Amino acid sequence: MVMGSHDLITINVGGQRFTTTAFTLRKHQDSRLARILDGKDPEHKLVNGQIFIDRDWTLFKFILEYLRAGQISLPAEFSDHDGLAREAEFYGLHVLVQGLSITPRSKVELLEIRCSVQESHGTFRVFSSSNRTLEALASRISVFVEHPNLRGNLPPQTQNSDTPVPVQRPSHHDLVFHCGTDHFARDDFSARFVTIKPDERKLLNSSNVLGLLMDTLLKEGFHLVSTRTISQEEKVECFTFERRQNTHIVLSNEIHSRDDDLRSEATMAQSKKTNRKK
Secondary structure, three states, X not given: OOOOOOOEEEEEEOOEEEEEEHHHHOOOOOOHHHHHHOOOOOOOOOEOOEEEEOOOHHHHHHXXXXXXXXXXXXXXXXXXXXXXXXXXXXXXXXXHHHHHHHOOOOOEEEEEEEEEEOOOEEEEEEEEOOHHHHHHHHHHEEXXXXXXXXXXXXXXXXXXXXXXXXXXXXXXXEEEEEEEEEEEEOOEEEEEEEEEOOOOOOEOOHHHHHXXXXXXXXHOOOEEEEEEEEEOOOOEEEEEEEEEOXXXXXXXXXXHHHHHHHHHHHHHHHHHHHHHHO
């Protein structure tokens, strides 16, 4: 039985069923899947449009993605690169094997929050392996200083204002800001309120600021990996986060050229039929 390019094929890999077209499976003529369709693989047979392969189906979905699109996108948490390379080798996808060997693994971005939470104020220092991340975070954090007991009694440059105080950037890899109240003369004090966009609340309590900062990082794809106490006397806590990036493997040139070859073959076949009719 000759399979047409648009005929549906069901592949059972390790108990999980996948459905695709014969056209997709024949994109690599020297692959095992193409050989199975052509009846040239001694271990596997096509029976009633179905193929059973006793392999890892969790990795086969990436194999099928590669056949369909000429590229794959590995999730940030993916770690079994060697296993995927073995599966690609089994299916005879040597270009994919080579691509996996030269493609960098997913990068891990580290970020650390060190905070000193006192009764009336808090100090936050954020370290990151990515300067771009710190720049983006610094642009979202605003500190507003108010002097409730001295309103109208300060020089114009120190009056209460809606203009925020920028966070400090001691280096490319860290930023520092403060919140809470500071007493500086008898009953007089200043209050530092913190906002972190897109949240518009002005937070004074350091525990609330810490909670919002951590929620912001989690929404940006970071994961909390550890906590530790640096100084019990000064109440300095450290929170370590990491964020992994997806790995994209693009090998579409070969696929596209193969698609063009198949289309050309189909066009030539159709042309021959037309000429015979004439």
